[in-house]
Every structure is written in C-alpha cells, then in structure tokens.
Amino acid sequence: MLFDDHKPASLSRRTLLHAGAGFAGSFMLPASFIRPVYAADDKPAIGTWPAGSQGDTVYIGATVPRTGAYAVQGEDELKGMQLAVEHINAGSDLLKQIAPKVDKGVLGKKVELVVADSGAKPNNAVQSQQTFINDHKIIAMTGSTSSAVAVALNKFAEREKILYLVAISGSNDTTGKDCARYSFRQCVYGETCANAIGPVLLKNFGKGKKAAFMTPDYTYGHTVTKSVNDYLTANGGWEMVTNQISPLGTQDFSQYLTNIANSGAEFIINVNWGRDAVLSVQQAKQFGLTPNMKMVIPYQIPFLAKEVGAELTEGVFAATDFWWTMEDKYPLAKMFVDEFQKKYNYRPEWGAENSYMQFAIWARMVSEAGTFYPPDVIKQYEKGETFPSMVGDVKFRPEDHQLIRPVVIVRGKAPKDMKNEEDFWEVLDVVPGEGLMQKPDAFGCKLGDYT
Amino acid sequence: MVNWANFISQCFNGLVLGALLALISSGLTIIYGTLGVLNFAHGAMFMLGGYAGWVAYDYTGSFIVALIAGSLFVMLVGVLMERLIIRYFYARPQEDQILVTFGLGIVFVEGVRFFFGSLSKTVPPPSLFQGITNLGFMVYPTYRLALLGIVAVALLALYFVLYRTRIGMIVRAGIEDSVMVGSLGIDVYKVFMLVFGIGAMAAGFAGIVNAPVVSIAPDVGEAILVQTFVVVVIGGVGSFPGAVLGGIIAGEIISITSMFNPGYAYVMLFVAMTLVLVLRPYGLLGTAGRE
Numbered sequence: 001m002l003f004d005d006h007k008p009a010s011l012s013r014r015t016l017l018h019a020g021a022g023f024a025g026s027f028m029l030p031a032s033f034i035r036p037v038y039a040a041d042d043k044p045a046i047g048t049w050p051a052g053s054q055g056d057t058v059y060i061g062a063t064v065p066r067t068g069a070y071a072v073q074g075e076d077e078l079k080g081m082q083l084a085v086e087h088i089n090a091g092s093d094l095l096k097q098i099a100p101k102v103d104k105g106v107l108g109k110k111v112e113l114v115v116a117d118s119g120a121k122p123n124n125a126v127q128s129q130q131t132f133i134n135d136h137k138i139i140a141m142t143g144s145t146s147s148a149v150a151v152a153l154n155k156f157a158e159r160e161k162i163l164y165l166v167a168i169s170g171s172n173d174t175t176g177k178d179c180a181r182y183s184f185r186q187c188v189y190g191e192t193c194a195n196a197i198g199p200v201l202l203k204n205f206g207k208g209k210k211a212a213f214m215t216p217d218y219t220y221g222h223t224v225t226k227s228v229n230d231y232l233t234a235n236g237g238w239e240m241v242t243n244q245i246s247p248l249g250t251q252d253f254s255q256y257l258t259n260i261a262n263s264g265a266e267f268i269i270n271v272n273w274g275r276d277a278v279l280s281v282q283q284a285k286q287f288g289l290t291p292n293m294k295m296v297i298p299y300q301i302p303f304l305a306k307e308v309g310a311e312l313t314e315g316v317f318a319a320t321d322f323w324w325t326m327e328d329k330y331p332l333a334k335m336f337v338d339e340f341q342k343k344y345n346y347r348p349e350w351g352a353e354n355s356y357m358q359f360a361i362w363a364r365m366v367s368e369a370g371t372f373y374p375p376d377v378i379k380q381y382e383k384g385e386t387f388p389s390m391v392g393d394v395k396f397r398p399e400d401h402q403l404i405r406p407v408v409i410v411r412g413k414a415p416k417d418m419k420n421e422e423d424f425w426e427v428l429d430v431v432p433g434e435g436l437m438q439k440p441d442a443f444g445c446k447l448g449d450y451t
Numbered sequence: 452m453v454n455w456a457n458f459i460s461q462c463f464n465g466l467v468l469g470a471l472l473a474l475i476s477s478g479l480t481i482i483y484g485t486l487g488v489l490n491f492a493h494g495a496m497f498m499l500g501g502y503a504g505w506v507a508y509d510y511t512g513s514f515i516v517a518l519i520a521g522s523l524f525v526m527l528v529g530v531l532m533e534r535l536i537i538r539y540f541y542a543r544p545q546e547d548q549i550l551v552t553f554g555l556g557i558v559f560v561e562g563v564r565f566f567f568g569s570l571s572k573t574v575p576p577p578s579l580f581q582g583i584t585n586l587g588f589m590v591y592p593t594y595r596l597a598l599l600g601i602v603a604v605a606l607l608a609l610y611f612v613l614y615r616t617r618i619g620m621i622v623r624a625g626i627e628d629s630v631m632v633g634s635l636g637i638d639v640y641k642v643f644m645l646v647f648g649i650g651a652m653a654a655g656f657a658g659i660v661n662a663p664v665v666s667i668a669p670d671v672g673e674a675i676l677v678q679t680f681v682v683v684v685i686g687g688v689g690s691f692p693g694a695v696l697g698g699i700i701a702g703e704i705i706s707i708t709s710m711f712n713p714g715y716a717y718v719m720l721f722v723a724m725t726l727v728l729v730l731r732p733y734g735l736l737g738t739a740g741r742e
Contacts, residue, residue, distance in 0.1 A: 067560075068670055071569040217714060245713055251665045251674055254464040254595070255709030255716070261590075262457040278571055279665055286592040286664070288583040307571050307666075 043373050046451055047161035052137035053372040057110045060085075060359075061132030063118040063125040063143040063153075064167065069249045070120040070145040070274040073302050073351045077145060077167050078115065079344050080352030084359035085113050087339075094335040097388055098357075099364030106363050107372065114138065120145055120248065120274075122152035129156060139372055140165055140362060142355065145274070146248065147171030147220035154180040158448045163374055165358040168351050170273075170299045172223035175402040176443025181450060182374065184381055184401045186361065187354045190224035191443075192436040193298050193319035196407035198231035200317060200428065201296060205267070207236045212265035212293075213243040214256060214280055216272050220299075221245070224271045228298045241265045246276070253280045257287045269296045277301045281308050291315070302349030305412065305424035313412035313424060320408045321350035322390060323425050333390040347422045357389055361403075375450040391430065399440030401447070404433045460589045461706045467595045469702020470602040471661055475675060476682040476694040477609055478653030484689030485622055485646045488537060488548050492556035493679060494672030496651045500525045500658025501667035502563055505572045514577035518659050525655025526648045528559075533647035538640065556672070564669040576663035594663055601660055606695060609653060613691060622646055681720055685727050687737020696735055 045051075052058060062081055065074035087095040088111050091103045105111060114136050116128035125143065132138045141157060142165040144150035150169035157164035158180040166174060166185040170193070175185050188196075211232065215221040225243065232238035242263040244256035257280075260268060268289065272280045277297070281304065284290045290312070297304070300320035305313040324347040327334035336356060340348040348356075364387060366372060369380040382398040394405040410425035418424065479493045490496075504521030508514065532555065540548045575581070576594035584593045613619040621642050624632045633639045658667070665671065678701060686697025704723050708716040727734060 066569075067564075071564075071668075071670070072571075075569060247714075247717070249674060251671065252464075252468055254467070255461060255706050256713060258457060258460040258464055259710060259713075262454055262460070275571060275668060282573065282666060283664070286594070288590055288592070303570065 043371075043376075044451075047374055048133060048137040048139055049161075049373055052139040053107075053109060055109075057112050058106065058372065059112050059114055059132065059136040059138045060165075061129050061136065061138040061141040061143075062113055062115045062167075063128045063141070063149070064115065065120040065145050066117040068119045068121075069276055072307070073168065073274055073349075074118075074120070074143075074145045076302055076349050077143070077351040077355045079340070080348060080355035081113055081142065081359060083340055083343060083352070084356045084363075085111050088359065088363050092339075094332065094339060095360055095363065097332055097335075098360040099367055101367035102363045106366050107370070111363075118143060118145075118149055120149060122146075122149050125149045126152055126156050129153065133160060133162065138162065142358060143167050144169050145351070146218065147174055147223075148218045148248075150174045150183075150185075151178040151219055154178055154183045157182040161374055161451070163362070163377060165362055167355050167358065169220070170224055171219040172227060172438075172443050173219050175400040176223075176445055178219075179400050179445035179447060181378060181401075181448040184358075184361075184396065184403075186358045186403045186405070187321045187350070188299075188319065188405065188407045188433075189402075190220070190227040190299065191438050192407050192433060193224070194227035194231045195436040196429075196431040197296070197298050197317060197319040197409055198228070198235060200409050201232065202236040204317070205294070207238070209236070209238050209267055210241045210263075210265050211238055211267040211269050211296075212241055212260040212263050214253075214260075214268060214270045214272050215243055215245045216276055217245045217247050220273065221271050224299050225269075228269060228271075246272070246280075248276065250276055251279060253283045254287070256280070257284055257289060260284075260293075261287060261289055265293060267294050267296060269298060271298060273299065273301050277304055278307045281312055285312055300350070300410065300425075302351045306422070310413060310415040310418060310424055314414045316412040318410050318412070318425070320410055320425075322353040323350070323408055323410055323427055324348060324422070325425070325427055326391065326408065326430070329430075330390055330392060332388060336390055353390060361387070378450060394433070397437070397440060399447075400443075400445040402437070404437065406430045406433050407436055456589050457710060458707075460591070461710045462703065463589075463591060463595075464709075465703035465706030466699065467598055467664075467702070468705060469699035470599055470606075471657055471698070472675075472678055472682050472701050473695040473698025474602050474605055474657040474660075475654050476679045476686065476698050477606065477691055478650040478657075479679055480683050480686070480689055480691060480694045481609075481613070481622075481653070482647055482650035483683070484691075485625060486537075486541065486643055487545075488540070488647075489545060489552070490650070491549055491553040491676070492532070492559065493552075493651075493654050494674075494676030495556035495559035496525050496529065496654035496672070497658040497661075497675055498563065498667065498669065498672035499528060499559055500655025501574075501662045501671065502567065502572070502658075503655065504659030504662055505574050505667060508574050514574070517574060517662075518656070521659035522652050522656040525658070526652035528655075529651025530644055530648040532651070533644045537647065538643070541643075556676075560669050560672070567669070569669060571666040571668040572662075573666040574659070574662040598660060598664065602657075605653070605656060605660075609649070610691065612649070618642070618645065678720070681724050684724055684734060687734025690734065690736045690738070693734055693736035700735075 064078045118125040129141045140163040144167045147169040164183040172190045215225045295316045297318040300318035324337045327337045365380040369376045386395045409429040500521045503524035504517040507520035508517035580594040580597040629639045682697040682701045686693030705716045708719040
C-alpha cells in the first residue's frame with residue numbers, strides 16, 4: 001500500500017498529545033524556569049530578536065529596485081551587498097580590515113541575503129520587508145535607491161525594532177526630520193554635497209549666476225535642490241530662475257527643457273536621478289541647451305556617463321560618494337574595486353560601494369557588540385568609534401546616525417582623455433566630511449526609543 | 452504674463468507628444484474596436500519595437516532598416532500572439548483578456564531585461580534630422596519636427612488601409628457584424644489576425660520612431676500604456692479619428708499645463724478624461740459602441 005493513512009494520523013495524534021502536555025505543563029512551572037537563557041541578562045525579546053539569530057544562519061532582507069527608473073542603480077547596489085555577504089561568510093581580507101572580529105560569518109552565524117524588487121516604491125518595499133520578517137525572521141533590512149523608500153523603511157524599522165541599513169538615499173530627511181533610532185546611513189546626502197560642490201562652482205564660474213534647477217518631485221529632489229540653492233544664493237549671490245519639478249519616472253522632458261530654454265538660465269543644476277537623469281541629460285543636448293548652458297549634477301548618478309556617453313558628461317561637475325579611480329589613493333578602495341571587477345566584470349559604481357560598506361560596518365558593529373540584540377548593536381554604532389573605509393577613516397554621528405565621511409568632487413572627462421572604457425570622471429577633490437554637515441538637530445532629527 | 456516664445460514651443464512639444472500618443476493609441480483602438488480585446492501588452496509592443504529597431508540599427512547602422520525591421524518584428528509578434536493565445540480568449544470574459552495580455556506584457560518586458568539588461572539603449576536620429584532647427588521664433592530639435600511628419604504619414608497610411616481598401620472594409624464590417632461577414636465567405640479570423648498584427652505594428656513603429664527622442668529601457672511601455680488608455684477614452688473607444696484627436700488633446704494638455712505647473716500636467720490630463728466621461732461617456736468621437 002502506497003499511502004498508509006493510519007500511521008501518520010496516529011503519529012501526529014501522539015505528537016499532538018505530547019505537545020499539549022508540555023504546553024499545559026509549562027504553565028505550572030515558575031516563570032523563571034521557562035525563561036530562556038538569553039533573557040537572563042535583562043534582554044527581553046524585541047523585533048525578531050532572539051528568534052532571528054538562533055539558527056545557524058541570520059538573514060538580511062533587501063528591497064532594491066530591479067524595475068523602473070532606478071533599476072540600473074538597484075542592480076549595482078545589490079551586487080555590492082552580495083559581494084559583502086560573500087566576504088563576511090568567508091572572512092575576506094578586505095572585510096576584516098573594516099570588521100576585524102568577523103571570522104567566517106558574524107558571531108558564528110552565516111549571513112544570507114533575501115531579495116525582493118521594490119520598483120523604487122515605498123509600499124512595495126515595506127510589504128516585502130514585512131514578508132521577510134514573517135518568513136525569515138530577518139535581523140536587519142536594507143535597500144533603497146529612492147529616499148522615499150528609505151524614509152518609509154526608517155519608520156517601518158522603528159516600529160518593528162529591526163535595524164535598517166540605508167542603501168542609496170540622498171535626501172536630507174533620511175537622517176534629518178525622518179531619522180530613526182534603528183536606521184543608519186553611510187552615503188553622502190544633499191546638504192553635504194551642496195557644501196562640497198558649492199565652493200567648486202563659485203571658484204570655477206564666479207558669483208551672481210542664473211541657474212535653472214531640475215528636481216524630481218519627492219523628498220530627495222526637494223531637499224537636494226534646497227541645500228544647493230541655499231548655498232549658491234547665500235555664498236555666491238546666484239539666482240534660481242526656474243525650478244522644473246518632474247515626477248519620478250518622467251520619459252519626455254521637453255516641456256521642462258523648453259521652460260528652461262526660455263528662462264535666461266546660464267546653468268542647469270540637474271538633481272534628477274537614475275533613468276530620469278539619463279533622459280534629461282540626453283534631451284537637454286537634443287534641445288541644444290547643453291553645452292551652451294553648463295550642467296551641474298550635485299548628486300552624481302551611477303552609470304549616467306556609461307549610458308549617455310562621455311560626450312555628454314564632459315566638463316560636468318558632480319559630487320559623489322565614491323569613484324573607482326580613488327583606488328589610487330585608498331588601499332581598501334583598490335581591494336574592493338579589484339574584487340568586484342573580478343566577480344562582476346565591471347568596475348563598481350558608488351551604489352555598490354555604499355551597500356558593501358553598509359554591510360561591512362554592520363558586521364563590525366555586531367561583532368564588536370558581541371550580540372545581535374538590537375539596542376546593544378545600536379549603542380555600538382553610537383559610540384562613534386573611528387574605523388577604516390574605502391575613503392579613509394570615518395565614524396558615525398550618534399545624534400542622527402549619519403556617517404561622517406568625505407564627499408568626492410568629480411568632473412566629466414573628455415572622451416579623448418579616457419584611459420579605459422570606464423574612465424569617465426576625474427576626481428578633483430575629496431572634501432572632509434566634518435565641515436560639510438549641518439548641526440545634528442538642524443534638520444529636526446529626533447531619534448526614537450531603543451525598545 | 453505669458454511668454455509667447457515659450458507658449459509656442461510648448462504647443463509644439465504637445466503636438467509631438469500628441470502625435471506619438473495618437474499613433475500608439477490608434478493601434479490599441481483598432482484592436483479593441485475590431486476584436487473587442489483590451490490589449491494590456493500594447494505598451495510592451497511599443498517597447499519591443501524600440502528594442503527590435505535598436506538591434507537592427509546596431510547591425511546595419513541604418514535608421515530606415517531599423518524602422519522597417521522594428522515594425523515588421525512587432526507585427527510578427529502580434530500575429531503570433533493572436534494565433535497562439537488571444538484567439539482562444541475572444542469568447543471569454545474581458546477580465547480574462549486583460550489578465551492574459553497584462554501577463555504577456557510582463558513576459559515581454561522581463562524577457563528583454565534578461566537579454567539586454569536595464570541600461571538604456573539609444574538610437575541616434577538619422578543624420579538628415581540631426582541637430583537643431585531655427586524656426587525664427589524658436590529653436591527646436593530637428594528630429595522632433597521630422598517625427599511630426601513621420602507620424603503623420605504613418606497615420607495617413609493606417610487611415611488609408613482602414614477606410615479606403617477592401618481589407619479595411621472587411622475589418623470595419625467585421626466590427627459591426629462578424630457573423631454576417633463570415634457568412635459572405637470571408638474568413639473573418641484571418642482578418643482578425645491581420646488586425647492584431649497591424650495594431651501591434653503601430654505600437655512597434657511608434658517605439659522605434661520614439662527611440663531617438665527617449666532612449667529605450669525595458670520599462671518604457673509601462674508609462675506610455677496609461678496615457679494611451681486615457682487617449683482612447685478621451686477620443687472614443689474604437690474610433691480611429693478619436694485616437695488621433697485624443698492624442699493631440701492629451702499631448703497639448705500635458706505640455707501647456709507643464710508651462711504653468713508641471714506637477715499638475717497629469718492631474719489635468721485625468722481631469723480632462725473625467726470631464727469627457729461625464730459629458731460624453733463614449734468619448735469625443737466615439738459612438739455607443741459594440742456592447
């Protein structure tokens with residue numbers, strides 16, 4: 001007989017009876033007897049702790065855009081995460097430089113990544129992370145390429161009491177008015193970029209210029225535009241003659257470009273990002289606006305130059321997180337670029353560098369804290385210890401959980417000056433982070449509770 | 452104060468966008484009007500046209516070849532889609548048709564993403580139309596001006612086929628009463644296959660014509676699909692002249708609103724659609740429809 005439906009039934013009935021007896025019995029025991037070991041040192045269960053770290057493997061949930069206007073950047077970001085996880089589990093040399101206590105996993109556990117497509121939409125990201133919490137008891141979440149997603153996940157992380165490692169997010173709000181106790185950001189953002197690129201623009205182009213802004217219509221765009229405009233107005237007497245606000249995912253920028261053509265602007269400050277930036281840069285050229293008007297990209301876009309070609313990015317000033325030629329100056333950058341290129345066959349852009357660093361920092365903090373217990377890990381971040389990174393020594397600011405790190409200023413190379421097919425940008429300056437940041441409470445950050 | 456140079460430029464933008472929307476919408480509306488199928492894969496057809504054209508351009512370096520190859524490829528995809536899948540759905544509820552075409556659209560998009568990646572691809576305009584034209588009162592990208600002409604010719608050709616040929620007559624008769632046409636000894640289903648192919652081709656052609664303006668990526672069809680449906684609703688479902696009128700109205704609404712407040716461009720588009728639905732439920736040039 002192929003299916004004996006008596007045996008399983010009787011088995012399960014017996015199991016059930018046992019379980020029931022155990023369950024009933026447990027009520028009769030004094031509370032101290034059934035409290036698990038972990039609770040002995042005053043660490044009550046919180047978020048997915050301790051369930052999420054009891055097995056051999058801990059999971060990190062990543063919601064990155066694999067479709068939509070930010071898909072290209074999301075894919076690069078994901079590759080950075082995958083390489084980091086591989087390095088954490090192998091205890092690679094590069095990772096150990098950032099997190100010395102990591103040895104084949106974190107606190108003896110393997111790390112695994114679970115991934116979903118967010119399409120750069122906050123709702124999708126939150127829903128997927130909720131699923132990861134239910135299915136995998138993730139101990140940390142990550143992913144964002146739109147600051148709208150980052151801000152949503154900040155709030156979600158705070159509610160669920162699960163760490164959130166911000167991926168790409170340039171909005172001031174992410175560690176400003178929407179900051180969260182459970183959230184940490186590695187990358188540069190609007191205010192730091194504005195303060196880093198502002199002096200470069202004034203030095204190269206002088207004072208009293210007229211600028212047209214192109215702004216994507218959400219938290220990232222509005223805060224970056226405000227920071228850049230505030231700097232240029234206050235320090236150089238520049239005037240914003242028009243601000244063209246377009247929705248994320250705009251295809252045809254002709255209406256906005258026509259407005260700019262008729263605005264009398266001398267500069268286009270393009271805050272658009274991802275595919276929006278690719279299309280707006282290409283179409284600005286079609287309309288003959290560039291190179292007559294100078295283009296500035298205050299928050300540089302990974303793969304922009306690759307997609308539009310060096311002819312269109314030549315001479316364009318941009319502020320960024322990382323560019324691969326920094327390997328000449330920083331040994332860790334060199335190790336990272338080499339390893340990444342070996343695995344993926346292209347040089348990483350800053351999305352990949354940012355997510356790799358976020359994972360390496362997380363591994364450092366957990367291994368230094370000696371526990372996955374979220375409040376302890378957070379307090380480890382908040383110690384503000386200095387540690388090495390691909391752009392020199394860095395540390396977290398405890399008041400808003402923003403990494404204090406340099407901003408890199410680059411300028412687009414002419415096609416004839418490129419030494420290889422990915423040599424798009426020349427690094428002009430690496431501006432120390434300390435002086436670029438606003439006061440910790442200037443953007444209204446109030447961190448939430450630990451528990 | 453209205454800046455007249457800007458206003459006229461925006462009207463041109465609206466016309467270019469409108470022409471493109473008209474072309475895509477005409478394909479959608481022909482398929483719906485004739486076969487009663489709401490083709491949610493129509494945006495993906497637009498995208499496929501762009502990619503097929505780009506591949507052809509990559510091999511030959513000729514825009515004309517890209518245009519022809521892109522259109523024919525998407526027509527073939529349309530015909531195969533109709534033969535292999537859609538014809539089994541004619542008699543089924545509209546929800547099933549929407550789901551199956553929507554699903555096919557996703558398959559096309561993800562297939563393209565798998566083969567070509569997410570990095571966008573650009574087809575340069577033919578050398579004849581490169582650069583900028585000074586019209587005296589404004590400067591405008593030459594290719595966008597050319598695009599107006601190309602789309603106008605394509606729309607006229609479609610109109611000619613549908614209204615001045617025997618095939619068109621059969622198609623239009625098929626819309627009214629397919630049983631009667633069938634009883635006259637005409638294989639209505641072969642005509643239906645052709646209609647699906649022509650409808651798809653209109654989207655594919657638009658895809659490659661648009662590639663020098665907006666570089667192509669796997670998701671380009673998604674955004675345009677929504678606008679296309681709005682155009683069809685404004686113009687009148689199933690009406691070819693309605694698609695053209697609706698396209699131009701939609702293009703102008705988006706452009707002229709953008710001049711004052713870009714944030715409201717799409718809001719105004721939907722406001723216009725709502726107004727049309729309230730005042731003329733069958734669209735500006737639509738009739739009471741087939742149902």
